Amino acid sequence: MPEQRSEVAVTKVLTSVRGRAGVDAAFAARVEPGARAMRILYVRGGLTKSLSGLTIASGAGLGGKSLVLGRPVRVDNYLAARGITHNYDHAVEKEQLRTVAAMPVRGDGAPRYVIYVGTRGDKALGDRWLDAMAPVVRELEQEIAVADEVERRLSALAADVHARRDPAVLTAGEMQEIAGELAELAGAVHDASLRQRLEALHDRLAPGHAQQPWRERPDLGLTPREVAVLEKVALGGTNAVVAEGLGLLPNTVKSYLKSAMRKLGASNRVQAIVEARNLGILP
Known part of the structure; x- marks a missing residue:
């Protein structure tokens, strides 16, 4: 999978x-x-x-x-x-x-x-091939890492439940703990079908549970790298500083920032940060 x-x-x-x-x-x-x-x-x-x-x-x-x-x-x-x-x-x-x-x-x-x-x-x-490949390859590595971690956790949960055999032995606290872990995973996943699978598991374990932040956040199509750039910019970093921190080129950071601004409907970086915070994308 x-x-x-x-x-x-x-x-x-x-x-x-x-x-x-x-x-x-x-x-x-x-x-x-x-x-x-x-x-x-x-x-x-x-x-x-x-x-x-x-x-x-x-x-x-x-x-x-x-x-x-x-x-x-x-x-x-x-x-x-x-x-x-x-x-x-x-x-x-x-x-x-x-x-x-x-x-x-x-x-x-x-x-x-x-x-x-x-x-x-x-x-x-x-050099444009490296400028083009480096950021998308890093995003791909992040997607692979998320997919691997999700599968590890789901396998561990399945093995734990199977070992217990009787679901009744799970305490309410354990159910909430598992539901919370599923919520955390759902918030990190960008694959829609996998997110739906996690949501369904969460609802089975904790029906009516209110803390479902991945459903409250609007899907603006921001990539993980665009969010990472916004986070660095929100801390006051210039394009050069953000580029060094993320291992990118300054022009690549500029492109990510422009794309994020467009998706957020902002005309400058300050507006983008404010809007991202209002939407809960940034803390």
Whole structure:
């Protein structure tokens, strides 16, 4: 279940990155357990099916190198590039890709995916690929972390109830404690179907319980990164200070802030902070 939700997020990331970076193709490989290999499962902007289903060994090709190093890597001319193996040139050549970049995505302390972007012809990526990929990859890692934590907690709750066998042995205090944990999880989840599942469990355990903050907060479409930027700005941080604190570029912070202002209907950062506080998005 958490893997399914993560992969839905991955497909959205590919579409987003392709548009933001202005690249011809974007694709993602899921890392196998043990990180010895990965398999390309999702392709956006492909000319052929040469990449789909391709299994890549750890350390091989550009993505395999990114996987081993644990950081983004790029080559400006893939077929002539030094420093990488050329096991998969046949697939890259069929796609007519020239400049290619790869970035690993981590979850629960281990690599889970590698995201690629590529351009055809003489179009260079420059640095915009990193500007486009870094924030969405961080958001994806956050989504993966949330999905993993939700599944761990739900599994633990299910195991606890199953071990007791008789629901009657749960005290009222224990029921409220479990309901409170479900409420906390629901507030952290951005997946609508998962949130509904948590709400249903909460209502079964604590019918009529009034503390349901995730239902009271309006859905303005603010991303976790936009909220994080607003939180830093509310503390008085400049774009440069916020960028350093969140590991972003100042221009990226500016973009997040503009997007948050638009969603909140604010014309400046002060209005955005006031509106976010009024809505309960910020403390």
